[in-house]
Amino acid sequence: GEAAFAHKGGMHVNAVQKVVRSYEHIDPASIGNVRRVLMSDLAGRSNIVMKAQELGFKITSETPELKEILARIKQLEHEGYEFEAAEASLALVIRKILRHREPPFKIEGYHVSIRRDRAMTVCQASVKVKVDGVVEHTIAEGDGPVNALDQALRSALVKFYPQLKTVRLADYKVRILNSGAGTEARTRVLIESTDGKDDWGTVGVHDNIIEASLQALADSLEYRLMKK
Structure with missing residues (x-):
C-alpha cells in the first residue's frame, strides 16, 4: 500500500537521503508506488527538507530558516495539529516563514x-x-x-x-x-x-x-x- 515506502523518523529520512537502499529494497516507481515523507513529532531536519522540496519549495539543509520551520512544526504538533493528511496547511506554515509574506486575506x-x-x-x-x-x-x-x-x-x-x-x-x-x-x-x-x-x-x-x-x-x- 501507500505506507510501504513512507518514512517518518528523522534518522530514517536522513538515511534514505544518503543511501536509498538502506530502507528501500526496490525502487518504489518500479511497482507503481512513490516514496512518501511524513511529518510528525518524530520529524527532523531531513524530513522538513525533503517534504518542503516535494511541496515545491527551494530549500536545503543550509537554509537559515530551517531551524525556525522545524521549531514551528514541533510546536503545532504539540498543540494537536497533524500534517500527514493536511499537507496544504504544512505548505502554508513553510511558506510564511520562508517568504515572510502576509496572507492574501x-x-x-x-x-x-x-x-x-x-x-x-x-x-x-x-x-x-x-x-x-x-x-x-x-x-x-x-x-x-x-x-x-x-x-x-x-x-x-x-x-x-x-x-x-x-x-x-x-x-x-x-x-x-x-x-x-x-x-x-x-x-x-x-x-x-x-x-x-x-x-x-x-x-x-x-x-x-x-x-x-x-x-x-x-x-x-x-x-x-x-x-x-
Whole structure:
C-alpha cells in the first residue's frame, strides 16, 4: 500500500537521503508506488527538507530558516495539529516563514447562529474579511454551521478572487484530542478540498469546533490562492 515506502523518523529520512537502499529494497516507481515523507513529532531536519522540496519549495539543509520551520512544526504538533493528511496547511506554515509574506486575506470576525424554525433547523453564518484594506461582510445559510461558514467565507472572498468559485469541501473529519475533558475537549478538524482538478488537505485545532473548522477552511482557500 501507500505506507510501504513512507518514512517518518528523522534518522530514517536522513538515511534514505544518503543511501536509498538502506530502507528501500526496490525502487518504489518500479511497482507503481512513490516514496512518501511524513511529518510528525518524530520529524527532523531531513524530513522538513525533503517534504518542503516535494511541496515545491527551494530549500536545503543550509537554509537559515530551517531551524525556525522545524521549531514551528514541533510546536503545532504539540498543540494537536497533524500534517500527514493536511499537507496544504504544512505548505502554508513553510511558506510564511520562508517568504515572510502576509496572507492574501484576514478574517476580521465571524458569527454563527442556529435556530429552529418550526420543523426546520436553520444555520446562518456571517463573516467579515479584509483584503488589501477593503472589508467585505457576507452572510450565508447552510446545511449546518460549518457549511454555512464555508458558504459565507467563500462568498466574501470570491469578489476578490474569482478562482475560488471552483473550490468545494469534499470531506470533513473531526477528532477529539482529549476525550476525558468532556465538552471542554480540544478538537482537531481535517478538511479535504477540491477544485475539480486537484485535492488538498488542511487542519485546524481549537477548543471550539467552529473555530477549528474556520482555521481549516481558511487554510484551504489560502492554499488554493497560493497555487496560482
